Amino acid sequence: MTSSLYDQTATAAAASVIRAYSTSFGLATRLLGPRVRGHVRSVYALVRVADEIVDGAAAAAGLPLAAQRDTLDALERETLGAMASGFSANLVVHAFAQVARECGIHADLVEPFFASMRTDLETTEHDSASHDAYVYGSAEVVGLMCLQVFVNAGRPDAPVQASPALVAGARRLGAAFQDINFLRDLADDAERLGRDYLGADRPSSRTAVLDRIDADLDAAALTVADLPADCRSAVTAAHDLFAELARRLRSSDGTGARVRVPDPVKAAIAARAAAGARPRRRNA
16 A cells, blocks of 8 residues: 555545544554554445445435435445545545555455445345345455455555454454344334344344354454454454443343443453453353
């Protein structure tokens, strides 16, 4: 990756998106080493922009459904084009494309992501098959993009593929994160967006989802030690923050306020991760 002023400005723009949108994610990224921190923020900035097209800002601006779909399609074309050319006039896309070119993130990860985002404009109720396909594109591939950053950022030679064990861990961690967010946002998804990703309004279904989340978190935890050293604390913090959310979701009935982790608990989780602790496992 070059060090031009434009590249630096694009990276800074991507970082500002993350600072505005996610305190928990921002806390975890601060534990990443400088080799990878800006890269990961650039990946997530593109994810946030795409998400706003289908979930928030585009609709609030009055764009009808067809226009939202056209805008999402245009963002995908711009992203794939920038990955090929190395340039975009959209700062967030440019930042992502620079990371993708350096770290070996290809269309086979980008296209499923946009396919899942497109699903949000077309599907309101998911069964198990469509849920799994949606989660792969919306969350697992994002984990795989970050994994490509972890193993390739700053390499002097061509990017490599991560090991199968790390790939499996990244996918399961991404799936757990997404299912936790589905449970946290169950009421908002139903009332504001008219969507049901889980069918988790039934207690038995909710318990099954939480059991799956715990299994995914436990499996992902076993792979963190194999990550590069400058990534482990951040991934541990993110894992344990979501594990704490899962624990709190299990003790709630799903009908009250959105479940959150209090700031002092977040700080304690981050401090534990920064000290080199391994991710917590429910079934250890």
